[in-house]
Amino acid sequence: MSDAQTIEQLRRIGWRGDVLPGDGRQLARVVAQHRAGYELHDGSQTFGAQPAGHFLKRGLDPAERPAVGDFVEIEPGKPPHILTVLPRRTVLSRAAAGERYERQVIATNIDYVLVLTGLDGDFNPARIERYLSLTEGSGAQPVVILSKLDQRSDAEASIAELRARLPAGTPIHPINGKDPATTAPLLAYLKPGDSAVLVGSSGAGKSTLTNTLMGIERMATGAVRDHDSRGRHTTTYRALLQLPSGGCLIDTPGMRELKLTGEEHLDLFADIEAIAEDCRFADCGHGSEPGCAVQQALHDGELSAERWRNYLKLRDEREEQATMLESRLRRQRGGRPTGKLHGPRGQREKE
Secondary structure, three states: OOOOOOHHHHHOOOOOOOOOOOOOOEEEEEEEEEOOEEEEEOOOOEEEEEEOHHHHOOOOOHHHOOOOOOEEEEEOOOOOEEEEEOOOOOEEEEEOOOOOOOEEEEEEOOOEEEEEEEOOOOOOHHHHHHHHHHHHOOOOEEEEEEEOHHHOOOHHHHHHHHHHHOOOOOOEEEOOOOOHHHHHHHHHHOOOOOEEEEEOOOOOOHHHHHHHHHOOOOOOOOOEOOOOOOEOOOOOOOEEEEOOOOOEEEEOOOOOOOEOOOOOOOHHHHHHHHHHOOOOOOOOOOOOOOOOHHHHHHHHOOOOHHHHHHHHHHHHHHHHHHHHHHHHHHHHOOOOOOOOOOOOOOOOOOO
16 A cells, blocks of 8 residues: 555546545555455555455445445555445446346446457347446446457448447447557547446457557457357456556456346337337237337338347346335335336327
8 A cells, every 4th residue: 555645646547536535544446356355456556455344244235345446445454444435426237146136236437338249159239239228327338349350251231230220329349359450449438537347248359358458468368169159257357457548447257147227228229119109009018009100110120120029128127127126125115115216118198
């Protein structure tokens, strides 16, 4: 730990504040979490730390514990202890696997979510839509990166398909992760003071891209399987890295499961909801009902069947997770109703 701390030092690890806390406590950022404790950076050096006792209480929501990207107040010692997690300006999280509702924080205090997908067998527009749906409520901007451009002679067709499917203005960058010339546009999201988290499935090329952005072989890379282009988890834990560009990048292991939290609005599919508003009946199930605008759009090719199916899947999952979250909040508040997190699935009443 440094004896003195300045705003300039904290800027190196993504600090956005103009002043230091008035209580004189030392600040640091969580750059990694291990079974044995945390790894912190105070703007000048990295050191290990342990959480204070109140973070270890049974029943504490895991989302309230320190996470990679957090700025924390620390108490000197051997080892130092994390006393307080400062308010998070953005949070990317997902629902943890299992029947109990639990939220897992992926990264905090980030400006961009870099969604990396390979243009090989890993290419999956539906999965990209799922990532973008999770990003909606984080407060960070999503950026889609399509890696392995050098491995596809017909990449333009896949890129055009994705551009037509995602909302206009969604940044999409095709790259060769080993070529600094093609990754250069990504530096616009990694300027001094910026923080980004890199997410994607195993084998998509996250570690390769990280190495290129770092300018050194910092992260291990591995081969992918032939039949689905998936790889082994060469990155085994989330880690925040300082880049030569001045920004901070949080690299993450490949994610096999991406469960919605229940608080997504699915703005990604605003066009589908706008089409549904034109249905003849307010409670249209979008099946065989007369005057169904959705079925007409599917028939005319205005709406693709694949995108419609993915919307239904995500909508139903969102509602299921919202119900689980509502039940949990009700139990925490002694059974008192907390109010709907979302409106009914049916369309609004027609006048």
